[in-house]
Amino acid sequence: xxxxxxxxxxxxxxxxxxxxxxxxxxxxxxxxxxxxxxxxxxxxxxxxxxxxxxxxxxxxxxxxxxxxxxxxxxxxxxxxxxxxxxxxxxxxxxxxxxxxxxxxxxxxxxxxxxxxxxxxxxxxxxxxxxxxxxxxxxxxxxxxxxxxxxxxxxxxxxxxxxxx
Amino acid sequence: xxxxxxxxxxxxxxxxxxxxxxxxxxxxxxxxxxxxxxxxxxxxxxxxxxxxxxxxxxxxxxxxxxxxxxxxxxxxxxxxxxxxxxxxxxxxxxxxxxxxxxxxxxxxxxxxxxxxxxxxxxxxxxxxxxxxxxxxxxxxxxxxxxxxxxxxxxxxxxxxxxxxxxxxxxxxxxxxxxxxxxxxxxxxxxxxxxxxxxxxxxxxxxxxxxxxxxxxxxxxxxxxxxxxxxxxxxxxxxxxxxxxxxxxxxxxxxxxxxxxxxxxxxxxxxxxxxxxxxxxxxxxxxxxxxxxxxxxxxxxxxxxxxxxxxxxxxxxxxxxxxxxxxxxxxxxxxxxxxxxxxxxxxxxxxxxxxxxxxxxxxxxxxxxxxxxxxxxxxxxxxxxxxxxxxxxxxxxxxxxxxxxxxxxxxxxxxxxxxxxxxxxxxxxxxxxxxxxxxxxxxxxxxxxxxxxxxxxxxxxxxxxxxxxxxxxxxxxxxxxxxxxxxxxxxxxxxxxxxxxxxxxxxxxxxxxxxxxxxxxxxxxxxxxxxxxxxxxxxxxxxxxxxxxxxxxxxxxxxxxxxxxxxxxxxxxxxxxxxxxxxxxxxxxxxxxxxxxxxxxxxxxxxxxxxxxxxxxxxxxxxxxxxxxxxxxxxxxxxxxxxxxxxxxxxxxxxxxxxxxxxxxxxxxxxxxxxxxxxxxxxxxxxxxxxxxxxxxxxxxxxxxxxxxxxxxxxxxxxxxxxxxxxxxxxxxxxxxxxxxxxxxxxxxxxxxxxxxxxxxxxxxxxxxxxxxxxxxxxxxxxxxxxxxxxxxxxxxxxxxxxxxxxxx
Ligand code: FES
Ligand code: FES
Numbered sequence: 027x028x029x030x031x032x033x034x035x036x037x038x039x040x041x042x043x044x045x046x047x048x049x050x051x052x053x054x055x056x057x058x059x060x061x062x063x064x065x066x067x068x069x070x071x072x073x074x075x076x077x078x079x080x081x082x083x084x085x086x087x088x089x090x091x092x093x094x095x096x097x098x099x100x101x102x103x104x105x106x107x108x109x110x111x112x113x114x115x116x117x118x119x120x121x122x123x124x125x126x127x128x129x130x131x132x133x134x135x136x137x138x139x140x141x142x143x144x145x146x147x148x149x150x151x152x153x154x155x156x157x158x159x160x161x162x163x164x165x166x167x168x169x170x171x172x173x174x175x176x177x178x179x180x181x182x183x184x185x186x187x188x189x190x
Numbered sequence: 191x192x193x194x195x196x197x198x199x200x201x202x203x204x205x206x207x208x209x210x211x212x213x214x215x216x217x218x219x220x221x222x223x224x225x226x227x228x229x230x231x232x233x234x235x236x237x238x239x240x241x242x243x244x245x246x247x248x249x250x251x252x253x254x255x256x257x258x259x260x261x262x263x264x265x266x267x268x269x270x271x272x273x274x275x276x277x278x279x280x281x282x283x284x285x286x287x288x289x290x291x292x293x294x295x296x297x298x299x300x301x302x303x304x305x306x307x308x309x310x311x312x313x314x315x316x317x318x319x320x321x322x323x324x325x326x327x328x329x330x331x332x333x334x335x336x337x338x339x340x341x342x343x344x345x346x347x348x349x350x351x352x353x354x355x356x357x358x359x360x361x362x363x364x365x366x367x368x369x370x371x372x373x374x375x376x377x378x379x380x381x382x383x384x385x386x387x388x389x390x391x392x393x394x395x396x397x398x399x400x401x402x403x404x405x406x407x408x409x410x411x412x413x414x415x416x417x418x419x420x421x422x423x424x425x426x427x428x429x430x431x432x433x434x435x436x437x438x439x440x441x442x443x444x445x446x447x448x449x450x451x452x453x454x455x456x457x458x459x460x461x462x463x464x465x466x467x468x469x470x471x472x473x474x475x476x477x478x479x480x481x482x483x484x485x486x487x488x489x490x491x492x493x494x495x496x497x498x499x500x501x502x503x504x505x506x507x508x509x510x511x512x513x514x515x516x517x518x519x520x521x522x523x524x525x526x527x528x529x530x531x532x533x534x535x536x537x538x539x540x541x542x543x544x545x546x547x548x549x550x551x552x553x554x555x556x557x558x559x560x561x562x563x564x565x566x567x568x569x570x571x572x573x574x575x576x577x578x579x580x581x582x583x584x585x586x587x588x589x590x591x592x593x594x595x596x597x598x599x600x601x602x603x604x605x606x607x608x609x610x611x612x613x614x615x616x617x618x619x620x621x622x623x624x625x626x627x628x629x630x631x632x633x634x635x636x637x638x639x640x641x642x643x644x645x646x647x648x649x650x651x652x653x654x655x656x657x658x659x660x661x662x663x664x665x666x667x668x669x670x671x672x673x674x675x676x677x678x679x680x681x682x683x684x685x686x687x688x689x690x691x692x693x694x695x696x697x698x699x700x701x702x703x704x705x706x707x708x709x710x711x712x713x714x715x716x717x718x719x720x721x722x723x724x725x726x727x728x729x730x731x732x733x734x735x736x737x738x739x740x741x742x743x744x745x746x747x748x749x750x751x752x753x754x755x756x757x758x759x760x761x762x763x764x765x766x767x768x769x770x771x772x773x774x775x776x777x778x779x780x781x782x783x784x785x786x787x788x789x790x791x792x793x794x795x796x797x798x799x800x801x802x803x804x805x806x807x808x809x810x811x812x813x814x815x816x817x818x819x820x821x822x823x824x825x826x827x828x829x830x831x832x833x834x835x836x837x838x839x840x841x842x843x844x845x846x847x848x849x850x851x852x853x854x855x856x857x858x859x860x861x862x863x864x865x866x867x868x869x870x871x872x873x874x875x876x877x878x879x880x881x882x883x884x885x886x887x888x889x890x891x892x893x894x895x896x897x898x899x900x901x902x903x904x905x906x907x908x909x910x911x912x913x914x915x916x917x918x919x920x921x922x923x924x925x926x927x928x929x930x931x932x933x934x935x936x937x938x939x940x941x942x943x944x945x946x947x948x949x950x951x952x953x954x955x956x957x958x959x960x961x962x963x964x965x966x967x968x969x970x971x972x973x974x975x976x977x978x979x980x981x982x983x984x985x986x987x988x989x990x991x992x993x994x995x996x997x998x
Contacts, residue, residue, distance in 0.1 A: 047313070049313065050313070054312070057228070058311070058312075061231070062222075063222070063228075063229040064221075064222020064223070065222075066226070066228075066406075066407065066457070067228065067487075068406045068407065068408075068457075068490070069490040069916070069917045070489060070490065071490065071916055071917060071918065073916070073917035073918065073922075074406060074917060074922075076406055103222065104220075104221065104222035105221070105222045108221065109221055110217075110221070113220075113221075117220040117221060118220075120216065120220050121212055121213065121216040121217070121220055122212065124212075124213070124882050124883070124885075124886045126216060126219055126220065127458075127718035127719070127720070127886060127887075127890060128405070128406070128407070128455075128456065128457045128458040128717055128718030129215065129216070129218075129219025129220075129224050129455065129457070129718070130224070130226065130405075130406045130407045130457030130458060131406050132219045132220055132224075133219075133220075133222045136220060154925070155925040155926050155928075156925075156926055158924075158925045159924040159925055159926040160924075161924075161925075162406065162917075162922050162924060163406070163925075164404065164405055164406045164458045164460070164890075164894070164922065165406075165458055165718045165886075165890045166886060166889060166890050166893075167886075167889030167890045167891075167892060167893035167928055167931065168889075168893070168924075168925040168928050169889045169928075169930055169931060170886060170889065171925065172925065
């Protein structure tokens, strides 16, 4: 059996340290080892985006990266984006605009959308559709997901303006 | 006492039927706090996974598990030999056949379950699977059902008598060793006679390809046998948890009260999660053997290759008409490829589901349908992928036949539909193949749809485009896809609908708490449809308590009343009706309490939004909240304390939602790429409970229709290798490929449903597939196309263009 590796990560602001086989996937680390079950598994071949997390500021599919590759990095999952007392505008917008049905894709969708809006705070519909194409939803047909992201963008821009 | 709040405000406060109430489910899902089966974690839980067959048809010569048991972390390996003493190496299917749980001497499809490896974690299970040695002897493979019906190769030796004769199957006589059943509806001879003597006859053969529901979450379960108390708890992705409990009891011998089945949050179902799969049985056995909770979760490849395919119907049609276009007869023959075991999820008496709704929305006086089920070396399944049982196939068939007939008549397909629709005054309408359509107003819906899209204008534009194309000014053709569909949902009346002998009623149980809030439990289970939101709305309107004060719970067989689950758009038609009826029982008791409190006779009070008022004296009233409290704190002569009700609802008939769809598409002849310019969907699902959720269902159903029509398929090569086992090959549309949809509606309430609702989740899929397909075919109609088979992926569209000589 290959030697276990010593891995340190920061997940949602919390330092984690553990020994893992080199083949351990990050999604497994999150879900099984750290009990962070927001990111889901839909394919394990990097097609569906249900496992999307943010690593050092970039959207990454956690099923396609080893825990060892995330060594020393900062990982954010849906649990780190917002909770009952500090809901992210995207979380609210998905509810307001019916951007989810079964909810299985939702953590990955919202996590990806946070990055999309960071990179492009004023996306057109086309840019949203292109920027979200790595995340599959089987339920909604995307129309209301697009709407939710547009609504969140508007809200976030207004808040930013008000703050300035 | 003066009432400060207006009646309108009181209605709004309830958030009852008809309003776009936001979903109560969303808080947990948007914060990553859903609880799906793979999120279930129990102390000491271990993991099971399958050794699967690489061959589509082979004899198993030996299985050696010794090396696997040496792998660190591996705890046990189960084979058929281990299950046989328990009688669990085979299990009954929903279709009256039986299926191997683990390969018993042979395998019948690629990916079939051969051994179950149980290990401390998923990695160890994967290592164990690698170490199991199976020796196979390959057998000739049958992937073509027509060949299977001629072949000497016997797939199911267990279904052939020792003298070589073919015993009857669950659905009557079988014609060949690889034949499963023949199922008929309608009148054969009269139909053939009408067609033989008709002015016009159009014929077509079409293949509705095999595909898969592919919800984003795969199937899985956690089985936990508590040996101390003798209780088995089974969490799983079950669309029908109560039926699963009964099945587990029947096949395991455990008494039903000792089994608790829980469907937690489900990440989409679309029919995939109706069946009972070997993974469930093996997990239960493994938990009994090891004394530990066992989790089994499919990976995507397992899911696509082994559980629950859909469709795979080879359909041959003849339709006859007068010269004016009045349809006189319809003949349909289907060769149905069911794979290695007949595991179709259909009501017992309907081995081809409701395929006999294939006369569609049209007044066709004579019709005949014959379906032959066939075994092949493909995965078993045959579920209704986002449709009521085989309705998608039926509607695709008739909507293509109408187009083909229109070509033969040289007539506009919209007009042909119009002159053949069942008229409003003909409802309730008994179709030639037996169903009694409860209600409809097709002409109104059709006219509204055609007007909304400016149908005449579109046809003119299309004609101009053809001119331009011929003149070399463009390489893009324009297609106008039409479809008008009638669904048949809400299975169903117990007199003719059952699954494994269980009548297809459904149920609701309501408990009102003293302070005027409530919990209601149902026999169904949401997989994204938003039951917790909409069923509370039905109740709010029925019992006058705010939807926000009503908790809806489903999916735990220890607490919920028995029901047959959620599929076939049956939740609203059946459980929704049960909810309304249980609510009415609450209201009846509340009326007596109110009358007592107001010191009048029972008949002197009437229900008004959220209260009972004294007739003619609206200032004298008791609110439902007050009544609820009284039910618990006062001794009322002749009335038991408490306020609870339960209703088991056996629907008198199915419901028949319908709709009119139009798709406008541009097709690049040189690349085969279709671009959807516009999609208009008018749905009539009767009374509308939550318009926001209805629209969401329509968007989702249309997107799955787009997928199926334009590229999604489960394909096999000649060796029975599944070529589409990953999301690389199996088409799931992304936001980039999907258009915005325009939704519209008419409302024709179901006359026999307590609130007039009909169900909507599947309509857009049923109506959408032919609409997308018709758009592609219509683009090529001016160049001589009558029919090409789906899926219309870029390659096939290019090929169609090529065959019509459009590439110069
Ligand atoms: S599970 Fe990672 S992309 Fe599908
Ligand atoms: S909401 Fe079900 S997959 Fe997106």
